């Protein structure tokens with residue numbers, strides 16, 4: 001299979017359009033289509049903080065559900081928006097407030113439409129994807145080798161939030177273990193979640209969240225070629241959001 005996997009978009013629609021165009025997709029009737037039948041993959045975190053979260057969510061719904069031309073696995077921000085749409089009590093913080101503001105600015109029928117589509121997208125998307133005869137795994141925050149194919153609560157926490165310890169840094173951010181450094185598997189794991197200035201490739205794992213919404217880049221990993229392509233972001237640069245693993 002030939003799949004172009006895109007990192008955390010977070011509502012950065014112009015960068016998403018520019019990146020897909022750069023790798024040969026043609027935008028027709030509002031969605032990107034590749035002339036050679038390549039498909040798109042999404043590591044999750046489609047929404048929050050960027051300028052056009054709901055539009056991005058709708059495009060991904062069209063690609064995944066309506067057209068069956070893409071694969072998507074939810075991120076922690078997707079999970080929170082899903083719970084918001086279900087009417088659960090969630091804090092409108094960490095970027096969700098921007099998506100909620102977009103939602104509230106819509107008329108009732110558009111609200112109903114996007115809410116229904118996003119719930120459908122979320123409920124039809126596994127919390128990690130195992131593709132290409134078990135050779136390729138996509139999970140929002142990555143996954144430990146022994147968790148691949150499992151769906152219990154521990155795995156759910158891991159793929160949405162990473163290898164968290166439950167403790168926090170002095171600034172309130174969660175302490176995460178460097179699971180990728182310990183990974184010894186043969187399967188290629190593509191993920192996002194932790195913004196890095198350049199894609200981080202270690203032990204068959206690829207972190208392609210290059211912080212588009214924090215003024216970094218939006219990155220795609222082209223599989224099976226394993227070619228990385230990025231476009232720079234139009235968002236203001238926020239240095240402290242990027243993790244330095246060196």
Ligand SMILES: [Mn+2]
Pocket residue numbers: 008045075077192193194209
């Ligand atoms: Mn993210």
